[in-house]
Amino acid sequence: MKSKAATHLGTFLKEARERLDPQMLGYSMTRRRTPGLRREEIAQRANISVTWYTWLEQGRGGTPSAEVLNRIAKALELSAQQTEYLFLTTLGRSPQIQYQLKEEVTPRLQHILDGLNPNIALIRNLTWDVLAWNRAAAMILTDYSLLPEHERNVMRLFFMSPETRQHNLEWQNNAQLLISSFRADIARIGDNAKTTELINELYANSEVFAYYWDNHEISDNQIDIKRLQKPGADEFRLAYSSFNVSDSPELNLMVFTPVDEHDKEVIEQLMSF
Structure with a gap:
C-alpha cells in the first residue's frame, strides 16, 4: 500500500x-x-x-x-x-542552503528601503558589504554614495574609520559582538579570496579586531541598542533589528529605529541638516 x-x-x-x-x-x-x-x-x-x-x-x-x-x-x-x-x-526538513556572495540588490529591495524612511535601513551581504541604503542611513550613519565601493563595508568602517569610532559611544563593547556575528557569516560563505583579503586587512589595521578574532568566540548576544552622537546634536539611541531577505538568505536587512521620542527628535534634527 x-x-x-x-x-x-x-x-x-x-x-x-x-x-x-x-x-x-x-x-x-x-x-x-x-x-x-x-x-x-x-x-x-x-x-x-x-x-x-x-x-x-x-x-x-x-x-x-x-x-x-x-x-x-x-x-x-x-x-x-x-x-x-x-x-x-x-x-521533513529544509534543504541545505547554498550561500552565494551577492554584489547588488533588486529595484524592489531598494524600493522597500526607501519606504522605511525616516527609519534607517540598509542591506548587506555575507562579507558585510553595504549594497543598498536609504536616505536616513546616508544622513545618520554614513553617506555610502561618497565612498569608493571597496570601502562600503560595515567592518571596515567600524574598525578602520576614526570618525565611525568617535560617533559610536559604546564602540569597545560592541566590537566583540560585531566580530562574533561577522565570524558566523564568514563561516556560511566559506574561505575565498575576498574574505581572506578582508580579514587580513582588518587584522593588520585594528589591534582590537585582531585580539577578538584570535579568541574565536561565538556569542549568542546581539547588539540591540546603539548609542550614537553626531556633531551638533545630542546623544541618541537606535534599536537594531535584522532580517534575512526572502529568496536571498545571503542578504541581510538592517533596520534602526529610535528608542523613544527624544531619540526621534534628534534624528529629525539630523535629517533636516
Missing part, C-alpha cells in the same frame, strides 16, 4: 514535470503527446535511472536521499520555495 507521503511526492513530481517547456530547455517538440518533459528526460537531467524516477512518480520508489532530491529539484527547475516545500514534505 502506498503511503500518503509517497503519493504526494509522486503527484508533486508529475505536476512539476508537466509544467516544464521542452522547447525552452532545448528539447525537440516532435512526437510529444503530453505536456512537459518526458520521465526519461528528467531522469537524465537528475542523473538517476528512468525506472527509479518512474517509481517515484508512481509513489513506490521509497524516500530519496537529500542529494538525489536536490538533483531532481534542479532537473525540474524548481524555485527556492518549491524546493523547500519538496524537502519539507518528503524529508
Whole structure:
C-alpha cells in the first residue's frame, strides 16, 4: 500500500514535470503527446535511472536521499520555495542552503528601503558589504554614495574609520559582538579570496579586531541598542533589528529605529541638516 507521503511526492513530481517547456530547455517538440518533459528526460537531467524516477512518480520508489532530491529539484527547475516545500514534505526538513556572495540588490529591495524612511535601513551581504541604503542611513550613519565601493563595508568602517569610532559611544563593547556575528557569516560563505583579503586587512589595521578574532568566540548576544552622537546634536539611541531577505538568505536587512521620542527628535534634527 502506498503511503500518503509517497503519493504526494509522486503527484508533486508529475505536476512539476508537466509544467516544464521542452522547447525552452532545448528539447525537440516532435512526437510529444503530453505536456512537459518526458520521465526519461528528467531522469537524465537528475542523473538517476528512468525506472527509479518512474517509481517515484508512481509513489513506490521509497524516500530519496537529500542529494538525489536536490538533483531532481534542479532537473525540474524548481524555485527556492518549491524546493523547500519538496524537502519539507518528503524529508521533513529544509534543504541545505547554498550561500552565494551577492554584489547588488533588486529595484524592489531598494524600493522597500526607501519606504522605511525616516527609519534607517540598509542591506548587506555575507562579507558585510553595504549594497543598498536609504536616505536616513546616508544622513545618520554614513553617506555610502561618497565612498569608493571597496570601502562600503560595515567592518571596515567600524574598525578602520576614526570618525565611525568617535560617533559610536559604546564602540569597545560592541566590537566583540560585531566580530562574533561577522565570524558566523564568514563561516556560511566559506574561505575565498575576498574574505581572506578582508580579514587580513582588518587584522593588520585594528589591534582590537585582531585580539577578538584570535579568541574565536561565538556569542549568542546581539547588539540591540546603539548609542550614537553626531556633531551638533545630542546623544541618541537606535534599536537594531535584522532580517534575512526572502529568496536571498545571503542578504541581510538592517533596520534602526529610535528608542523613544527624544531619540526621534534628534534624528529629525539630523535629517533636516
